[in-house]
Amino acid sequence: xxxxxxxxxxxxxxxxxxxxxxxxxLGPIVWQFLTSIRGRTENVYDGVLPARPTLDNYVxxxxxxxxxxxxxxxxxxxxxxxxxxxxxxxxxxxxxxRAGWKGRKSVFTVLVATLMFPFESVMISMFLTxxxxxxVDTLVGVWLPGAVSVLNIMIMRSxxxxxxxxxxxxxxxxxxxxxxxFTRLFLPAAKGALAVVCIxxxxxxxxxxxxxxxxxxxxxxxxxxLGLKTxxxxxxTNDQRIIAAGAxxxxxxxxxxxxxxxxxxxxGVGEGAVKT
Amino acid sequence: MTxxxxxxRRKALAAMEAETGLVxxxxxxxxxxxxxGLVMVALFSLWPFVNTVILSLTDAQxxxxxxxxxxxxxxRAFADPDFWTATGNSVLYLVVxxxxxxxxxxxxxxxxxxxxxxxxxxxxxxxxxxIASAVVVGLIWQWVLRSDGLVNTVFRKLSIVSEPVPFLTxxxxxxxxxxxxxxxxxxxxxxxxxxxxxxxxxxxxxxxAALDGAGPVRRFFSITVPQVKPMxxxxxxxSAISALRVFTEIYILGGESGGPGGGARTLPFLIRQxxxxxxxxxxxxxxxxxxxxxxxxxxxxxxRRLSKGDES
Numbered sequence: 001x002x003x004x005x006x007x008x009x010x011x012x013x014x015x016x017x018x019x020x021x022x023x024x025x026l027g028p029i030v031w032q033f034l035t036s037i038r039g040r041t042e043n044v045y046d047g048v049l050p051a052r053p054t055l056d057n058y059v060x061x062x063x064x065x066x067x068x069x070x071x072x073x074x075x076x077x078x079x080x081x082x083x084x085x086x087x088x089x090x091x092x093x094x095x096x097x098r099a100g101w102k103g104r105k106s107v108f109t110v111l112v113a114t115l116m117f118p119f120e121s122v123m124i125s126m127f128l129t130x131x132x133x134x135x136v137d138t139l140v141g142v143w144l145p146g147a148v149s150v151l152n153i154m155i156m157r158s159x160x161x162x163x164x165x166x167x168x169x170x171x172x173x174x175x176x177x178x179x180x181x182f183t184r185l186f187l188p189a190a191k192g193a194l195a196v197v198c199i200x201x202x203x204x205x206x207x208x209x210x211x212x213x214x215x216x217x218x219x220x221x222x223x224x225x226l227g228l229k230t231x232x233x234x235x236x237t238n239d240q241r242i243i244a245a246g247a248x249x250x251x252x253x254x255x256x257x258x259x260x261x262x263x264x265x266x267x268g269v270g271e272g273a274v275k276t
Numbered sequence: 277m278t279x280x281x282x283x284x285r286r287k288a289l290a291a292m293e294a295e296t297g298l299v300x301x302x303x304x305x306x307x308x309x310x311x312x313g314l315v316m317v318a319l320f321s322l323w324p325f326v327n328t329v330i331l332s333l334t335d336a337q338x339x340x341x342x343x344x345x346x347x348x349x350x351x352r353a354f355a356d357p358d359f360w361t362a363t364g365n366s367v368l369y370l371v372v373x374x375x376x377x378x379x380x381x382x383x384x385x386x387x388x389x390x391x392x393x394x395x396x397x398x399x400x401x402x403x404x405x406x407i408a409s410a411v412v413v414g415l416i417w418q419w420v421l422r423s424d425g426l427v428n429t430v431f432r433k434l435s436i437v438s439e440p441v442p443f444l445t446x447x448x449x450x451x452x453x454x455x456x457x458x459x460x461x462x463x464x465x466x467x468x469x470x471x472x473x474x475x476x477x478x479x480x481x482x483x484x485a486a487l488d489g490a491g492p493v494r495r496f497f498s499i500t501v502p503q504v505k506p507m508x509x510x511x512x513x514x515s516a517i518s519a520l521r522v523f524t525e526i527y528i529l530g531g532e533s534g535g536p537g538g539g540a541r542t543l544p545f546l547i548r549q550x551x552x553x554x555x556x557x558x559x560x561x562x563x564x565x566x567x568x569x570x571x572x573x574x575x576x577x578x579x580r581r582l583s584k585g586d587e588s
Contacts, residue, residue: 014387021387028426029416032415088313091309092312101306121565122324122565125562209409228412251409265407
């Protein structure tokens with residue numbers, strides 16, 4: 001066999017494998033989507049594609065469940081989480097990235113050590129702390145423990161470490177104070193990392209389930225993921241089309257965000273890996 | 277010219293430092309910057325951990341404080357069949373899921389590494405399950421695996437089975453279903469880790485081996501695998517830790533009880549069940565939490581030990 005046909009065969013095999021994996025990875029999602037647009041009068045198994053595609057199920061799920069209220073609650077948590085994480089992890093990361101102060105190494109070690117505690121092994125105590133603060137069943141209680149994550153501090157630290165020393169020195173010579181250097185010089189230099197922190201904070205708030213499940217009791221305060229749980233467990237609906245519409249309504253905004261801002265998503269992965 | 281300027285600048289700076297005796301910041305300035313972060317870490321990470329240790333030695337309940345009972349909670353755990361079922365489930369989960377999540381994403385990364393037309397679309401598509409929430413992923417797979425779900429319907433139409441496969445209603449099957457979901461959701465995530473590692477493998481190694489007549493499979497095992505071994509250890513450690521944290525998959529697929537008779541409960545599942553609610557036993561749940569922490573610690577130290585041994 002000559003080289004060219006062999007190479008072409010390999011490429012064909014590669015694409016075939018890629019398509020097979022595509023079916024595995026997107027198939028279940030596509031199936032859920034197709035179910036969500038299936039007509040009300042159709043049987044869900046009448047052919048792969050719905051004969052009469054409709055958005056009725058989305059209207060129905062929004063009517064029978066306070067889906068928009070859940071989204072609103074989630075957005076409150078998300079906005080708080082994004083703001084606090086961007087500000088506080090940038091501040092913390094900035095301090096950790098600057099040399100020449102006592103205790104830097106110890107603070108760094110303590111922070112990294114806290115990454116060792118899996119959330120699940122401290123969640124009962126965290127709940128008790130939040131209860132002590134009177135924040136059970138509030139959105140603030142959902143947000144507060146994640147108001148600034150150590151991982152985000154480390155991401156910002158790495159970004160600030162990359163700022164050349166000369167730039168900072170000249171700013172010092174120009175008489176810029178610490179806060180001015182931080183806001184005017186360092187923050188703009190770390191825009192990419194800030195975007196990563198922003199996106200991961202948003203995703204965290206949008207996708208989290210276990211912590212809101214512990215904190216929130218009144219369904220008026222439910223975040224979207226908790227709302228979806230009641231949707232699935234509800235006795236009022238056994239209609240998979242409606243459940244599917246709810247699930248897709250929670251997924252599609254995130255997917256749009258992902259396809260619009262892909263490079264930041266991929267950048268975020270492994271970015272928290274601590275470089276010392 | 278620029279080097280010269282730099283030298284002048286440094287000189288001036290040194291002079292300034294000498295003059296004021298300050299390293300151009302007061303000692304407490306960094307702490308001021310770190311204050312919000314440190315307060316949060318102290319309040320929601322360090323203190324809860326200390327508190328968990330303390331509570332685990334008491335008989336505290338959700339509605340009342342406890343008295344010191346020594347190691348009673350721990351001896352109780354070791355005699356509690358629920359604890360052993362949950363620990364067994366969590367460890368089984370880890371043992372099955374970790375090899376899958378170390379190897380399959382690597383294969384996937386090799387598959388999407390080539391810069392061929394449309395590859396960006398495939399990479400993004402494979403990453404989509406990562407961005408979906410665990411609840412949404414649970415709902416999606418519930419509709420695939422239910423007794424009237426896609427798989428069972430297809431199986432029955434093809435007459436492969438007469439009775440629906442109890443993917444979600446049998447404890448063992450439920451656990452296996454949740455593992456499938458975890459692997460499916462994790463593939464794209466770890467694929468990105470491997471893509472980064474593969475980017476550092478020199479193509480000349482592959483070219484040289486190809487000239488020597490090594491086929492793609494051979495080259496994968498004798499060149500790619502050794503080169504990405506440190507990343508495999510990292511992925512192994514990370515996926516082991518997250519396998520021990522599994523909760524939502526079981527909760528959504530199997531319901532609030534954790535499968536029939538709670539047979540598919542994992543450790544975090546049991547901790548939540550025992551510790552919260554009106555009769556929540558915070559003391560006992562704290563002991564279970566510490567045991568979960570120790571289990572996690574064992575696997576992260578194991579991962580670290582393996583990668584240390586690999587370096588030398």
